[in-house]
Amino acid sequence: MAKVLQMKNISKFFPGVKALDNVDFSLDSGEIHVLAGENGAGKSTLIKILSGAYQKSEGEIFLHGQKVEINNPIKAKKLGINVIYQELELALNMTVMENIFLGKLPLSNRAFGTVDFNKIYQETKNILNKLGLDFTPNALVGDLRVADQQMVEIAKALLGNPEILIMDEPTSSLCDSEIERLFTVMNDLKKADKSIIFISHRMEELWEVGDKISILRSGKMITTESLDEIDENGVTTAMVGKEIKNKFPKQKLNIGDEVLKVENLSSNKGIKNISFKVNAGEILGISGLVGSGRTEILRAIFGADKIEEGEIYIKSKRVKINSPNDAVKYGIGLIPEDRKQQGLVLDLNVKDNITLSILKKLAKSGVLNEKKMKEVSKEYIDKLSIKTPNMNFKSKLLSGGNQQKVVLAKWLCAKSNVFLFDEPTRGIDVGAKVEVYELMIELAKNGAAIIMVSSEMPEILNMSDRILVMHEGEITGKFKAEDAKAENILNCAMGGELSGNK
Amino acid sequence: MVTSNHSTNTNNHLSKLKNFTYKYIYLVIILIFVVALTILSPHFFSYNNFINIFRQVSVNFILGVALTYVIITAGIDLSVGSILAFAGVTAGLFLRTGGNFIVAILIALLIGSICGLINGVLVAKAKLAPFIATLGMMSIARGLALVVTSGNSITIDNANYTFLGSGNIYSIPMPVIIAIIVLIISSFILRKTWFGRYLYAIGGSHEASRLSGIKVDKLIIFTYTISGFLSGVAAVVLTARLWSAPPIAGQGYELDAIAAAVIGGASLMGGKGKILGTLYGAMVIGIIRNGLNLLGVSSFLQQVVIGVIIILAVFLDKMRNKNE
């Protein structure tokens, strides 16, 4: 097979960070090449260099044996390199077709500069059909679900018919059927001799689509191998630098008294008649399809959506939660699905984000207690091993997994007692996943009640004590972990009969 | 060997100079203006003229501080000039009835704060776009100022009151002293208090701040109230300096105040802004105005120059941020 791309001795320095250190990487035509590594290993940095978003500090890039300088994203596109970034980059106020054709709108009349909307409508429709998507080209991107937005991003990248397609965690916000569809498209591209670089933290899918894998650790290329010759254990060991024995460190804990009880809860965002309770030391998993109202349960309890009916009890005392501020007072913490928009203030530094909800409490007669803030931040940066050059580092520049840990740190230091996790390990590397699970267990041991919404079946099955399944805003299934089976959960998630024992 | 060493040394010096320039670019630019104007106009470089500049700058600076607070939360306040006029004339009317000057000051501050409070409620609770809410208030406050005075200036002759605008302490004009007090307090609040830090958080992300338990609505209401309060302070300083309270006072001041904040590095997208930056912005505008006056440049042409300066200054700030 012909080498399409070779990157040689690539290094990238940021102030205070060596993100890439002498990295070699090459790509054959018709190959799906997985790029793996822990959070902050430098995966996104490497592909950003390839896509012209960053400039390499050292090294050389060859396309078909020709040395090239990729100074900007436009140059990369001209060279046939298209990227789907980890952070969605769509114009939310524009339609699907406008987004897909952004920057290359075909004109119906050159002199007047009028856009040929018929043409982009038709072509967009074709692409959407191919991807099996059911929204129209006229839909506003801002109105779509995150998963659909992700698909628009993919459609946009497919449009230029690129030779090299780079996908930075495209599956992190997709459900299983959407992922299957994406993999079909990827395999079609592969048959057409295109090359794909694929980044994902979801282990099981690497073998499903990938041909080869390159593994980065702390900015260094550890190994490149055929996926036939390496197993999951080998990959995680290369990524983390040590073997991970137990992917789900769940322990049987003593279940304590009731901490949170919800009765007949309905909110203005479509959840209906939700009742359940969570005890101290317990992890309640909530499963269901995307859009089934899982997130909305958490948001209602947290006071982020308006509760229309129903009651919430904390430690058997009825409480009124009208705003997140109330929820925080009652010791509830929300780790949201969309950590960049909702979990963090990206422009603030790590220290300010960690202490965000207790700033006021730490202050003395209104004046910030910087010393205390530093102590607290240091404590949790160490405890959660957050990888950051220092605590004054802008959160925006942290890798995804480390951002998640900062959000967690915020609620840990607020001494929350009820933790609402929404997709807690999305976009987090295997090592960090285990760390997050261990943290959950640690919290449970200390008497916290935990609710965990997750789309990952293994996570739901292995980490929960009890499981709720949602369908169209209602609970359609309740299981004890030991009785739960994936197919029963799926059945309930599709709206099947209420099953399982209470 | 020796030569190469030497050349890296000069390189080092150069980059140090560059770093220094970027760090103190505010001072460097002001220095350039001062030197240029000193060469061009014999009257520019004198104690009296500097005092004059400071006195003129103080009102714009105080309003600039008001805008800095609001802009940090990703808002805008177009009503500061009108609130200034309305607060000024109510204080003036009260003084005309023979009222006590301290009460007059309190009235100006209260009127300003109430107008600001209304702005805040419209933005935070009624969810109006800040531009629209304060545009409305801009018209309302101006209209009220004109109505209560029937369009006439109110003459002020209470010596205690006018001292605040025209008096000196140790030959430092009162407006400058008041501006310095505003500088110290507002800068302290932004840098050292939880309230200040929360404003930056809110400007960075409303939603993330709300979901962290911050009472975003309350703080936004408070921010606009501060802006109104500072407009009241500016009203006292200006009317006391003029010995009168014209209902058309402060027209267009909101634009200068926005310019001062933005030249000083505040971002209209929110989350960024510093009081010292705003001071620099106000000083740049003030020095240029003063210099152009001394040089006899027509006020028409002055507008053009000021516009160019605003654009240049913000552009330079962008470059500086890139380099950091």
Ligand SMILES: Nc1ncnc2c1ncn2[C@@H]1O[C@H](COP(=O)(O)OP(=O)(O)OP(=O)(O)O)[C@@H](O)[C@H]1O
């Ligand atoms: N613009 C920047 N300035 C400074 N440091 C940066 C910048 N961008 C990335 N970094 C740092 O470079 C390192 C590599 O980050 P990168 O985003 O490439 O990680 P990643 O492998 O994609 O991780 P993840 O799986 O979490 O997305 C991290 O330590 C990160 O903090």
Ligand SMILES: [Mg+2]
């Ligand atoms: Mg990444």
